[in-house]
Amino acid sequence: QRLANQIAAGEVVERPASVVKELLENSLDAGAHRIDVEVEQGGSKLIRIRDDGSGIPKDDLTLALSRHATSKIADLDDLENIQSLGFRGEALASISSVSRLTLTSRASDSGESGGWQVEAAGQDMAATLSPAPHPTGTSVEVRDLFFNTPARKKFLRTENTEFGRIDEVVRRLALSRFDVSLSLRHNQRTVHQLHSAQSVQEKQRRIGLVCGPAFLEHAVYIDMEASGLRLWGWVCLPTFSRSQPDLQYFYVNGRVIRDKLVSHAIKQAYRDVMYGGRHPAFVLYLELQPSLVDVNVHPTKHEVRFRDQRLVHDFLFRSLHKALADVRP
Numbered sequence: 379q380r381l382a383n384q385i386a387a388g389e390v391v392e393r394p395a396s397v398v399k400e401l402l403e404n405s406l407d408a409g410a411h412r413i414d415v416e417v418e419q420g421g422s423k424l425i426r427i428r429d430d431g432s433g434i435p436k437d438d439l440t441l442a443l444s445r446h447a448t449s450k451i452a453d454l455d456d457l458e459n460i461q462s463l464g465f466r467g468e469a470l471a472s473i474s475s476v477s478r479l480t481l482t483s484r485a486s487d488s489g490e491s492g493g494w495q496v497e498a499a500g501q502d503m504a505a506t507l508s509p510a511p512h513p514t515g516t517s518v519e520v521r522d523l524f525f526n527t528p529a530r531k532k533f534l535r536t537e538n539t540e541f542g543r544i545d546e547v548v549r550r551l552a553l554s555r556f557d558v559s560l561s562l563r564h565n566q567r568t569v570h571q572l573h574s575a576q577s578v579q580e581k582q583r584r585i586g587l588v589c590g591p592a593f594l595e596h597a598v599y600i601d602m603e604a605s606g607l608r609l610w611g612w613v614c615l616p617t618f619s620r621s622q623p624d625l626q627y628f629y630v631n632g633r634v635i636r637d638k639l640v641s642h643a644i645k646q647a648y649r650d651v652m653y654g655g656r657h658p659a660f661v662l663y664l665e666l667q668p669s670l671v672d673v674n675v676h677p678t679k680h681e682v683r684f685r686d687q688r689l690v691h692d693f694l695f696r697s698l699h700k701a702l703a704d705v706r707p
């Protein structure tokens with residue numbers, strides 16, 4: 379069990395940002411409309427995520443921290459197969475095996491006026507359940523990440539670098555789930571405070587807050603549809619000189635991806651219209667029938683495979699070409 383937990387922890391919990399990513403996914407799975415993220419010292423001292431999701435019933439709290447599928451990893455030989463397993467159902471167990479974790483929750487249908495709490499520190503699972511005040515939803519507090527695995531702790535970069543990665547995880551989510559209110563605080567300072575957005579104007583406001591006002595100033599909004607494909611979002615004109623390294627967000631059916639075919643189509647449209655190879659900046663959403671895309675090429679590498687690559691490439695190229703040509707300075 380101990381071996382399994384630590385192996386899994388290595389996979390899921392590479393750094394503070396991976397903790398944040400897993401916890402955010404859990405909050406979304408629970409149907410949260412509002413998620414507040416608070417971190418201290420780049421996440422290595424504290425990561426606290428509170429959501430207003432469905433919560434965890436008292437009787438399931440301890441279970442939530444335990445490994446669901448221990449049998450998957452019997453010994454070190456199975457290390458080879460780890461990547462194919464994908465580690466679903468093990469995030470909380472893995473995180474708690476390398477931190478001091480407190481899980482507090484109140485289920486929406488519990489009929490109780492307060493919540494319940496369990497704590498775990500490293501491998502010693504203190505399964506004691508205690509009452510704790512909490513509104514409907516869940517709070518997960520992760521303190522002292524890697525306190526019991528010094529080798530791993532040594533691999534962490536500076537506080538700023540680790541926080542930057544957390545920020546990136548939160549931005550990606552902020553740009554894909556406009557329906558969720560999100561906040562991020564670092565060392566008591568508010569970094570993001572984003573209200574849920576429905577209309578294009580509200581979404582645009584969020585884009586400005588996440589990508590910066592300069593991005594919006596130089597961006598065109600597009601919304602195109604053809605052959606069952608829809609592309610919408612914001613693409614920047616070459617007048618935008620980015621200060622941030624990479625403002626390139628491409629979502630396929632709500633999931634952020636990095637894909638050669640997509641980059642190629644975008645670059646080509648840019649080059650064609652703008653005479654020259656400016657680095658594109660964009661936040662774009664491609665929507666298509668789920669059966670036309672395979673998103674499970676690799677669970678963590680953000681890859682996809684389109685059934686009809688030619689169709690997608692041409693559609694992206696044409697849509698962007700038209701949008702950019704229409705506003706050519």
Ligand code: ADP
Nearest residue numbers: 404405408433434442466467468469470471516
């Ligand atoms: P998985 O999400 O793959 O099931 P996790 O270890 O991440 O595995 O979480 C274990 C279980 O704990 C989840 O299946 C869910 O039932 C519960 N859980 C975790 N986080 C939350 C949350 N924020 N809200 C409600 N339930 C949660």
Ligand code: MG
Nearest residue numbers: 400403404469
């Ligand atoms: Mg999970």
